[in-house]
Amino acid sequence: MSSKKSKKNKIQLVKGMKDILPDDQPYWDFIKEKADAISQAYGFKRIDTPILEFSNLFKRTVGEESDIVSKEMYSFVTQGGDKLSLRPENTASVARAYIEHGMVNLPQPVKLFYFGPQFRHDNPQAGRYRQFWQFGCEVFGESDPVIDAQLIGISYNLIKDLGLEAEIHVNSIGDNQCRPQYIKVLKKYYQDNKKELCKDCLKRLGKNPLRLLDCKNKKCQEISQGAPQILDHLCEPCKEHFMAVVEYLDEMNINYVLNPAIVRGLDYYSRTAWEIFISQSDKPEGKLSALGGGGRYDYLVEDLGGRPTPAVGFALGVERIILAMAENKVEVPRKKEIDVYVAQLGQEARKKSLFLFEQLRKEELLLWENFSKKGLKDQLDIADKKGAKFTLILGQKEISDGTIIIRDMESGVQEVVDFNKIKSEIKKRLAAHAAKQIKLKKPVQ
Ligand code: AMP
Numbered sequence: 001m002s003s004k005k006s007k008k009n010k011i012q013l014v015k016g017m018k019d020i021l022p023d024d025q026p027y028w029d030f031i032k033e034k035a036d037a038i039s040q041a042y043g044f045k046r047i048d049t050p051i052l053e054f055s056n057l058f059k060r061t062v063g064e065e066s067d068i069v070s071k072e073m074y075s076f077v078t079q080g081g082d083k084l085s086l087r088p089e090n091t092a093s094v095a096r097a098y099i100e101h102g103m104v105n106l107p108q109p110v111k112l113f114y115f116g117p118q119f120r121h122d123n124p125q126a127g128r129y130r131q132f133w134q135f136g137c138e139v140f141g142e143s144d145p146v147i148d149a150q151l152i153g154i155s156y157n158l159i160k161d162l163g164l165e166a167e168i169h170v171n172s173i174g175d176n177q178c179r180p181q182y183i184k185v186l187k188k189y190y191q192d193n194k195k196e197l198c199k200d201c202l203k204r205l206g207k208n209p210l211r212l213l214d215c216k217n218k219k220c221q222e223i224s225q226g227a228p229q230i231l232d233h234l235c236e237p238c239k240e241h242f243m244a245v246v247e248y249l250d251e252m253n254i255n256y257v258l259n260p261a262i263v264r265g266l267d268y269y270s271r272t273a274w275e276i277f278i279s280q281s282d283k284p285e286g287k288l289s290a291l292g293g294g295g296r297y298d299y300l301v302e303d304l305g306g307r308p309t310p311a312v313g314f315a316l317g318v319e320r321i322i323l324a325m326a327e328n329k330v331e332v333p334r335k336k337e338i339d340v341y342v343a344q345l346g347q348e349a350r351k352k353s354l355f356l357f358e359q360l361r362k363e364e365l366l367l368w369e370n371f372s373k374k375g376l377k378d379q380l381d382i383a384d385k386k387g388a389k390f391t392l393i394l395g396q397k398e399i400s401d402g403t404i405i406i407r408d409m410e411s412g413v414q415e416v417v418d419f420n421k422i423k424s425e426i427k428k429r430l431a432a433h434a435a436k437q438i439k440l441k442k443p444v445q
Helices: 003-009 022-041 055-061 067-071 091-100 145-161 179-192 199-207 209-214 218-225 236-251 318-327 347-362 376-385 396-401 419-441
Strands: 052-054 075-077 083-086 110-119 131-140 166-172 256-258 270-278 292-296 311-317 340-344 367-369 390-394 403-408 414-418
Touching (some): 052 091, 055 083, 055 091, 199 209, 340 347, 376 390, 390 396
Parallel strands (some): 166 256
Antiparallel strands (some): 075 083, 166 270, 390 403
16 A cells, blocks of 8 residues: 555544543543532532534624634534534533523522533644633622622632642623723724734724734734723723722732733623733743633623523633643642552462452452463562552462462562451551551651
8 A cells, every 4th residue: 555545544633633641631630620629619510511502502692703603613514404513612501501491590699610622613733722621610690790709719729729820811891881882982993003904803893893902913912002991981880890800809819910902702791801821920921822711791691592690700721721730840640559459370360350359449449450461470560560559469279268368568478368358358458558658647746
């Protein structure tokens, strides 16, 4: 076969997708564990929505003109004629579920969190994939600014719990009362500077002028420096709301900056908007990429046909966090110590070991085995490398006697015990081992 042909026949990873290999898993476990812990501590309950939704859900909420919907959705028509999309984000789905399951009738606010994959057909590059995972928290049924601050605090503190220094960039994008007026002023400003704008911004000017503020083009950024700022155009209630959020952030000792360029790309946001970055002191300027973002979305539930329900939430990108952890050399717990290694010698012993292993697994012990290995020395070497506390050895003689050998891996001492008592014997020794470890760790008085 020619090499060209063989290359064509080789099936590879789809562009923009990523395998999460065994070596990467400790990062994922660590982040999941910390995300679960912080969301549960603040009273959030987990929700998992399907990956597939009707395309209209995102068109109506995220917005037809947003990059996500206009360029990046994986959409298709099913055999039955349904127009579906892989979810590009999770907030709209969670809001749909809130309405569909009558959660409006529960005591408010309803606090939900999720941890799952999202899909965007964007240009892949470092830290940007077509399938990526987000952890997010959403609060429905509360308009008080203290909740905005609490959510900012959760996103900030989680990043800190993961060993990174975070910085919050916060803004308010007003509401339906004050934003239309601001957009008029903003449009006029950019119209006057039209000649210098990039092609994308010229398009955005007609459809989504707020997005010009967060264009990454250098020239556009320079023009945006002089743009009218929304904070000067907020109506009184929005101003009060934002001032309260910022006061709470001060109270919580959160490291934040007011950043008028934080507008978030999606139609459904109102009032508070924020993004979370690695602290600038840890990163050369210009290389900032967001670990996550959030905001208030007081109109979303109503837009989806539900009762008017104020809401606010955030999403953090798991792959981005892992990249930042790796860049900042954050260590995660990797090795779980093995309690017991099950070693066997001979065909009969191997059969009985299979049974024994299953019995011990049910006791929730951390086990290891290599049933395909024949030599005892090999097996003991592996037990040693794995850091097993004890090895159980079953050979022909033990089978005939109805016994089993327990080897203490630290001292090398071996004892023969009754096979039928192995569960209690091994648990007794593991408890003694744990007690010894605690004693050893006690500081000298
Ligand atoms: P967004 O919903 O666009 O505000 O995204 C929230 C967070 O998800 C971002 O700050 C990123 O950390 C992460 N994220 C968004 N898009 C991608 C992507 N294509 N690949 C990896 N992470 C992403």
